[in-house]
Amino acid sequence: PISGLHRVNVSLDTLQADRFTAIARRGNLEGVQSGINAALTAGLTPVKINCVAMKGVNDDEAAAFAKWTLAEPVHVRFIELMPIRWNLDESVDLDASSVFRGPSLLAQPRGGAMLDDLQMRRMRIDSDLLKASIEAECGPLESATILTNGPARTFRLPGGKGTVGFISQISNDLCANCNRIRLTSDGFLRPCLMADGELDVRTPMRSGATDDNLAALFETVVRTKPERHYLAEGQKVLSRGMSAIGG
Numbered sequence: 001p002i003s004g005l006h007r008v009n010v011s012l013d014t015l016q017a018d019r020f021t022a023i024a025r026r027g028n029l030e031g032v033q034s035g036i037n038a039a040l041t042a043g044l045t046p047v048k049i050n051c052v053a054m055k056g057v058n059d060d061e062a063a064a065f066a067k068w069t070l071a072e073p074v075h076v077r078f079i080e081l082m083p084i085r086w087n088l089d090e091s092v093d094l095d096a097s098s099v100f101r102g103p104s105l106l107a108q109p110r111g112g113a114m115l116d117d118l119q120m121r122r123m124r125i126d127s128d129l130l131k132a133s134i135e136a137e138c139g140p141l142e143s144a145t146i147l148t149n150g151p152a153r154t155f156r157l158p159g160g161k162g163t164v165g166f167i168s169q170i171s172n173d174l175c176a177n178c179n180r181i182r183l184t185s186d187g188f189l190r191p192c193l194m195a196d197g198e199l200d201v202r203t204p205m206r207s208g209a210t211d212d213n214l215a216a217l218f219e220t221v222v223r224t225k226p227e228r229h230y231l232a233e234g235q236k237v238l239s240r241g242m243s244a245i246g247g
Helices: 017-024 029-041 059-071 117-123 127-138 202-206 211-223
Strands: 008-011 047-053 074-080 153-156 163-167 188-190
Touching (some): 017 029, 047 059, 059 127, 059 163, 074 127
Parallel strands (some): 047 074
16 A cells, blocks of 8 residues: 555546546646556556546547556546436526537536536436447457446456446446445535435544444444435435535
């Protein structure tokens, strides 16, 4: 481990500099790629690259991400766009039929209205379509497994140094194999990313809770982990968006 760190996850939705600016609205692609190279050089493993696939935005880059795994030991995971922030502000009208390639991509001012539930559902692309597009350009993907890959279905291009994974939480619900809970930046535990409900652990910690007390809180959260989510049936997550939940 490097200073106690064994592995890293990096969010990267595009390999094109102009798209990066439009999607992230801050930072730059070169800086992210430099960080990834530094993680590889330091020997952190696995280095996972999380790419949220969006119809009409970056779905044409799936093969490029997959080819990256031939040259470098990176583990790319394509994540289906999940409608976990329901914005009641209807002022933004983003029609998926005219979606955003090129410089105008997601061109809204920082702090402006975000995509709402319906818009995110329209922009979701099934993982099976991404897999098919990769295989059409790069050849067949072989089944592969890496430790810590959680709910991802993982594959490898023949001769690849890394892997290609798909987290298909809408089109191919993997809840039965999910081994995740999430700690928010303000000290709450969530048993499921895509369902409301969380438990405060910050207050007990600051009030002198023992390790056994805290372990009991974690156990409670694990025991209340829902069997599945119901996003495909129209469930809306109302309490927090990803920016408030954290990675």
